[in-house]
Structure formats: structure tokens, C-alpha cells
Amino acid sequence: MNPAFSVCVYCGSRPGLNPEFATAAQEVGSWIGEHGGQLVYGGGRGGLMGVVADATLRAGGRVVGVIPKALVEKECAHRDCTELHIVDTMHDRKGMMAERADTFLALPGGIGTFEELFEVWTWRQLGYHDKPIGLLNTAGYYDKLLGFLKASVEQQFLGDWQMDLIRSDTDPVSLLKKLVEAAVLSTKPRLDEI
Numbered sequence: 001m002n003p004a005f006s007v008c009v010y011c012g013s014r015p016g017l018n019p020e021f022a023t024a025a026q027e028v029g030s031w032i033g034e035h036g037g038q039l040v041y042g043g044g045r046g047g048l049m050g051v052v053a054d055a056t057l058r059a060g061g062r063v064v065g066v067i068p069k070a071l072v073e074k075e076c077a078h079r080d081c082t083e084l085h086i087v088d089t090m091h092d093r094k095g096m097m098a099e100r101a102d103t104f105l106a107l108p109g110g111i112g113t114f115e116e117l118f119e120v121w122t123w124r125q126l127g128y129h130d131k132p133i134g135l136l137n138t139a140g141y142y143d144k145l146l147g148f149l150k151a152s153v154e155q156q157f158l159g160d161w162q163m164d165l166i167r168s169d170t171d172p173v174s175l176l177k178k179l180v181e182a183a184v185l186s187t188k189p190r191l192d193e194i
């Protein structure tokens with residue numbers, strides 16, 4: 001059966017210091033599974049990535065992992081994914097993750113998460129896709145980033161309309177609801193041309 005919706009989650013391959021991060025990742029996975037959804041993610045089993053994937057599976061959801069072969073060789077892959085795609089390059093991975101998603105959600109994470117978030121945000125502002133993007137600001141983790149982005153608007157390197165392309169929230173369920181609702185309403189154009 002086709003999933004009701006598909007959420008691409010970007011998040012840390014480490015758990016981070018604050019236990020609230022794992023709790024939030026768990027809530028995200030459980031909500032996706034309980035609502036008949038599908039998780040698309042980087043296919044790893046470590047850190048918050050493993051937490052969100054396991055929670056989705058436990059709640060009966062589908063999990064699509066997309067991982068480059070170099071990371072599989074380091075034994076990072078989560079073998080219990082409903083679908084595990086082993087691709088040649090990082091570019092292939094990011095393209096497939098974006099293609100399979102109706103919406104994107106970044107949880108707390110490190111440089112990999114930042115890069116993924118900024119990439120889909122850039123693609124969105126250029127009109128390559130029209131999929132909603134969310135930033136889960138658990139325990140104020142992204143406060144300083146949001147402050148910096150506000151400063152970029154003040155310095156006129158960013159426009160308010162660009163900031164409006166990202167929804168940030170501290171509550172996982174309320175953010176997921178908004179993203180999925182917006183995704184269902186959108187036309188979901190394909191990312192083939194990127």
C-alpha cells in the first residue's frame with residue numbers, strides 16, 4: 001500500500017548531548033508511523049538517524065534509507081529499512097532522498113544536517129521544487145542559527161520571503177502536521193532537473 005505521505009528527515013548521525021534530541025527524534029518517527037507515513041532518510045543506524053528510523057518502524061511506518069556505498073562499507077547502514085538503496089555518490093543520495101519526499105524536516109544535527117537543510121532550502125528558493133521545509137528547534141538548539149539568519153535579513157543578504165520558506169517550531173507533532181498538510185496541498189513537482 002502506498003504511504004499517506006513521505007517525510008525526508010535530516011538529523012545527526014550522533015545523538016547529541018541533550019536527551020531531549022532523541023526524545024524528539026522518537027516522537028517524529030512514531031508520528032510518521034502512526035499516521036501511515038513513510039520516512040526517507042540517510043540510511044544510517046547511528047545517533048538520531050537510528051532513533052527516528054527505529055521509531056518509524058516500530059509504529060508500523062515504511063522506512064526508505066538511501067546511503068552511499070562508501071558509508072555502507074564502514075558498516076553504518078541500517079539493515080532493517082523497508083527499502084535500503086545503496087547508491088554510488090552523495091549527489092545520487094541527496095537527489096533520491098529529495099525525489100522520494102513530500103516534505104523535508106531537519107532535526108538537530110551537525111554539518112551533514114546543515115548541508116542537507118541548506119541545499120533543499122536553496123533548491124526551493126530557486127524554484128526547483130515546492131516542497132515544505134521544517135526546522136525542529138528542540139531545546140533551542142537552532143536559536144543561534146535562527147538569530148544569525150535574522151541578522152542576514154537585517155544586512156539584506158536574505159529576504160523575508162526566503163525566511164518564510166522554512167517553518168521552525170519546537171514541537172515535533174505540531175510541525176509535522178503543518179508540513180504534511182502543506183505538502184498534501186502542494187502540487188509536488190519533481191526534482192528531475194536538478
Ligand code: AMP
Nearest residue numbers: 010011012013042044109110111112113
Ligand atoms: P551529521 O549531522 O553531520 O551527523 O550528518 C547527518 C546527516 O548527513 C544525515 O541526515 C545523513 O543524511 C548524512 N550522514 C552523515 N553521516 C552519516 C552516516 N554515518 N551514515 C549515514 N548518513 C550519514
